[in-house]
Amino acid sequence: MTTTAxxxxxxxxxxxxxxxxxxxxxxxxxxxxxxxxxxxWIAYATVRVYMHKWFFVEDYxxxxxxxxxxxxxxxxxxxxxxxxxxxxxxxPEAALTLPFLLLFRLTCYYYRKAYYRSFWLSPPACAxxxxxxxxxxxxxxxxxxxxxxxxxxxxxxxISVINTWDAIKAFHSPEGFGFGLGNxxxxxxxxxxxxxxxxxxxxxxxxxxxxxxxxxxxxxxRFWTFVSKLNTRHMQLAWITLATLAITDFYIMAVxxxxxxxxxxxx
Amino acid sequence: MGEKRQFKVWRGDETGGDLQDxxxxxxxxxxxxxxxxxxxxxxxxxxxxxxxCKAGKCGSxxxxxxxxxxxxxxxxxxxxxxxETITVTPLRTFPVIRDLVTDVSFNYEKARETPAFAPPVGxxxxxxxxxxxxxxxxxxxxxCIECFLCQxxxxxxxxxxxxxxxxxxxxxxxxxxxxxxxxxDAREDRKTYAxxxxxLGYCNITKCCTxxxxxxxxxxxxxxxxxxxxVVDRKxxxxxxLGSKIFRRHPDDDELVQSGSSHAVSAGPAMTGVxxxxxxxxxxxxxVERGVNWHRRVGPAQLPAVGANGxxxxxxxxxxxxxxxxxxxDDVEFPLPPRDLNYAHPDQD
Numbered sequence: 331m332t333t334t335a336x337x338x339x340x341x342x343x344x345x346x347x348x349x350x351x352x353x354x355x356x357x358x359x360x361x362x363x364x365x366x367x368x369x370x371w372i373a374y375a376t377v378r379v380y381m382h383k384w385f386f387v388e389d390y391x392x393x394x395x396x397x398x399x400x401x402x403x404x405x406x407x408x409x410x411x412x413x414x415x416x417x418x419x420x421x422p423e424a425a426l427t428l429p430f431l432l433l434f435r436l437t438c439y440y441y442r443k444a445y446y447r448s449f450w451l452s453p454p455a456c457a458x459x460x461x462x463x464x465x466x467x468x469x470x471x472x473x474x475x476x477x478x479x480x481x482x483x484x485x486x487x488x489i490s491v492i493n494t495w496d497a498i499k500a501f502h503s504p505e506g507f508g509f510g511l512g513n514x515x516x517x518x519x520x521x522x523x524x525x526x527x528x529x530x531x532x533x534x535x536x537x538x539x540x541x542x543x544x545x546x547x548x549x550x551x552r553f554w555t556f557v558s559k560l561n562t563r564h565m566q567l568a569w570i571t572l573a574t575l576a577i578t579d580f581y582i583m584a585v586x587x588x589x590x591x592x593x594x595x596x597x
Numbered sequence: 598m599g600e601k602r603q604f605k606v607w608r609g610d611e612t613g614g615d616l617q618d619x620x621x622x623x624x625x626x627x628x629x630x631x632x633x634x635x636x637x638x639x640x641x642x643x644x645x646x647x648x649x650c651k652a653g654k655c656g657s658x659x660x661x662x663x664x665x666x667x668x669x670x671x672x673x674x675x676x677x678x679x680x681e682t683i684t685v686t687p688l689r690t691f692p693v694i695r696d697l698v699t700d701v702s703f704n705y706e707k708a709r710e711t712p713a714f715a716p717p718v719g720x721x722x723x724x725x726x727x728x729x730x731x732x733x734x735x736x737x738x739x740x741c742i743e744c745f746l747c748q749x750x751x752x753x754x755x756x757x758x759x760x761x762x763x764x765x766x767x768x769x770x771x772x773x774x775x776x777x778x779x780x781x782d783a784r785e786d787r788k789t790y791a792x793x794x795x796x797l798g799y800c801n802i803t804k805c806c807t808x809x810x811x812x813x814x815x816x817x818x819x820x821x822x823x824x825x826x827x828v829v830d831r832k833x834x835x836x837x838x839l840g841s842k843i844f845r846r847h848p849d850d851d852e853l854v855q856s857g858s859s860h861a862v863s864a865g866p867a868m869t870g871v872x873x874x875x876x877x878x879x880x881x882x883x884x885v886e887r888g889v890n891w892h893r894r895v896g897p898a899q900l901p902a903v904g905a906n907g908x909x910x911x912x913x914x915x916x917x918x919x920x921x922x923x924x925x926x927d928d929v930e931f932p933l934p935p936r937d938l939n940y941a942h943p944d945q946d
Contacts, residue, residue, distance in 0.1 A: 342700070343611040344758075345686065345693040352664030352684045439802055439822055446801045453752040456805035457664050457689075460756035467753060467799035474798070477825070477833040531818070535826035543780055545728040561818065 350459050357455035361448035368445065371572050378579055379422045384586040391502035392512045392592075394582040395519060395575055397423040398496050410495070427492070430485035437479040439531045440565045480532035490527050493520050508597030515581050519574040526567040529560035599624035602674075603682040604632065606644065610695045616684065623674050629685065630658050630669035633697070645696035653811055656744030660697050661686045666746040666809045688749040703754075704745050707765040711772050712790065715783040731780035737819060738775040740812040741768065747806035747816060753799045764796035767806035767816045773797075774820035777827065792828045797821070 351357075378396050385397040386408040393400065393408050400408040400423045401415040408423075415421055422428055435441050446452050451461030468476050497516040501509055527533070538554025541547055560567070585592045602623045605616040619640055621632050633646050649655040651670045658669035663677075663684050677683055691699040716722070747767040753760050773795060777787040791797045802825075806816045814820075830837045 342692040344689060344691070345607055345609065345699070346613050347607060347616075347686055347689065349664075352661065352686060354663045354681070354684075355665075442801065443803050446803050452801065453756065453803060453805070456750050456808050457661065457666060457755075460752045465753060465757045465760065465799070467796075467801050469796075469798035473801075474833075477829045480826070480829065480834065531822045532826060535823060539823050540827060540830060542731075542778065543728075544730045544733075551730065 351457060353455070353457060357458055361451075361454050364444050364448035367569070367572070368448075371576060374576055378583070379424075379428065380419070382419065382423070384583040385423065387512065387582060387585045387592065389504055390508065390510060390512055390585075390592055391500050392516065392582045392585065393496050393500070394579040395493055395496070395523075396428075396579050399424060399427065399492050401426060410499070427485075427489050430482060431489060434479075434482035434486040434527075435568075437476050437482050438564075438568065439479070440568045442476060444565075444568075479530075480536065483527070483530050483532045483536075486527050486530075490520070490523050493523055496520075503594070503597035505597050509595055511593035511595075512581060512585060515574075515578050519571075519578040522567065522571050522574045525560060526564070526571040528557060529564045529567050531561060531564070533557055534561050599627075600679070602677075602679065604636070605682060605684040606633075606636065606641075606697070607686040608641075608644070608696050609693070611693055614693075614696075616686070625675075627674045628670050629660075629662055629667075629672045629674065629683070632674065632683075633669060633685070645694070645698045647698050654742055656742035656811075659688055659744045659746050659749065661688060661749075666750045668744060668746070668811050671811055688745070690749045690751075690755045691745075701745050701748075703761060704743070704748055704766070704768060707769050707795075708772075710794070711765065711769050712776075712784060712787070714776055714779065717781050717783045720781070725781055727780045734778045734819065735775040737814055738771040740814055741771060742812055743768065744811060746809040746811065750805045750809045751800075752803070752805065753796075753801075760796070760799060764799045765794075767800075767821065769795055770797060770800070770824055771814065771816055771820040774824050777824065788824070788827045788831045791824050792832060797824055797828060800825075 375396065382404055385394045388407055399411045401411060401413060402423050403413050403417050405413055405423060415425055447454055453460045468474055497520045500513055500516050501507055534557045537557045538547060538550040541550065544551040584590055599622045601620045604619045604621055606619060608614050608617045619636055621635055623632060630648055630651060637644050648658040653668055653671040660669050662672050687693050687697045688699045691701050691703060694700050745768060751766055753764050754766060773787055773791045776782045800821055802817055802821060804817045810816055
């Protein structure tokens with residue numbers, strides 16, 4: 331029987347390399363773009379949500395997703411579900427849905443990666459040191475609440491149904507049925523919102539990821555396969571939906587404010 | 598004849614060291630490991646480097662090339678510009694032994710702590726039956742070559758050494774996911790284990806493990822996030838908790854099947870030999886299978902030769918002879934007789 335020599339027990343020191351990172355590529359570009367992109371979007375959305383005007387085109391029934399469902403007295407014909415919210419300026423028209431949408435994106439597994447890297451520098455890029463002395467990850471308050479992502483997903487699903495309803499209602503003109511560029515934009519936005527919502531990692535888990543035996547649940551397995559395919563594009567969809575939301579809102583704001591007219595294809 | 602290019606290689610041991618400059622010839626089609634070998638053959642015969650297959654399948658030559666964790670044998674020199682100085686350093690997260698060789702025993706300790714596959718109750722070895730669709734997810738994680746690049750790049754331990762006790766790292770999260778998703782694994786506590794003992798909550802899914810994986814395993818999307826979601830089922834989701842109370846079932850493990858549990862259904866590989874063709878038609882392999890008694894009692898496995906700390910030596914650099922010791926012990930002769938090729942089932946003990 332061999333006796334195996336073991337390593338002499340000594341100081342367990344890491345290699346003494348003074349450079350904090352030896353990466354030579356431009357690793358800081360991705361976090362920089364993320365900071366700029368997300369900050370710009372949040373700034374735009376905040377301004378728009380507190381503008382309290384130019385959110386609805388009455389003739390064609392275009393309602394911007396930032397104001398849907400519209401629940402204050404300022405809504406006029408845009409109100410589909412009553413106007414029970416107070417008219418105070420600090421309360422957005424869609425005060426019942428915006429917080430959940432914010433939560434959905436804040437707890438989203440992709441956005442977590444994006445803002446942990448870019449805003450929190452934890453870490454800014456792979457093999458680049460963390461910007462913090464201590465680290466406890468998502469084990470403690472408040473980050474332990476990231477685990478509630480699936481509830482935000484349920485809410486986002488309901489909100490996507492409301493957005494779909496808005497897009498359907500928008501096939502409207504003063505003469506009855508009508509359809510223009512605004513409808514195309516609204517529909518594209520809704521399709522992308524559904525794609526982003528369904529590609530969610532929590533959705534993937536609920537669809538079938540939690541099963542141990544796919545063979546016993548063929549329908550859920552197919553749904554899981556479909557969600558998995560979308561899920562590989564979750565990051566792209568996260569950015570695409572930010573863009574479609576902003577474009578949809580801007581188009582409706584411009585038409586509503588009379589900066590330009592809607593391009594009509596029918597009526 | 599190639600051209601000379603600039604290299605900086607970290608030389609030293611646990612007492613200290615620094616980056617040293619070298620000019621090495623580079624030829625078309627070479628990888629960084631070739632350059633390290635040329636360096637050993639010319640200027641620096643005492644340069645220590647761990648390597649083995651040169652094909653990206655053994656996971657030995659993990660190093661940091663221009664600051665990025667990579668396999669030396671899979672990093673082509675053609676990816677660098679001709680004037681670029683290429684810096685080669687050892688893995689930062691683990692204690693250095695010498696030059697490019699680090700002590701990766703942190704990973705082996707974490708591997709030892711992770712509960713192994715638990716055979717399903719009442720299913721004898723040889724009677725395991727699985728559908729491909731069920732085992733597919735686990736198979737992705739079997740591609741792991743244990744190069745530990747993911748462990749090295751993960752900032753949870755790379756930048757916070759104090760987390761090493763609490764955190765097992767991405768390699769062991771894919772192991773946990775592999776077994777938790779395995780159709781025949783009988784353990785039900787893997788989610789709780791991943792959360793409480795592996796430190797799954799420390800992961801903030803910044804995906805560097807996936808970025809550096811040379812086997813392109815989708816560590817974050819297919820293992821860590823599904824495991825986090827399974828932990829949520831167990832620990833944080835009041836609805837799932839309520840459902841499991843009402844329907845009296847365990848979340849996730851609701852349909853742990855004893856596939857093949859009935860001995861009548863699957864008789865195992867030719868235990869009785871009833872279905873075998875006549876003796877003169879049998880192949881050698883069938884002969885062997887026929888002779889194997891899958892239910893025979895097997896003595897306890899012979900223990901490997903270990904050191905004073907109860908473990909195999911970490912590095913052959915520290916062995917008292919060339920080559921690693923056999924994990925079977927030196928008194929075992931190979932090849933083993935085919936009749937003894939059998940596995941000890943834990944149920945037998």
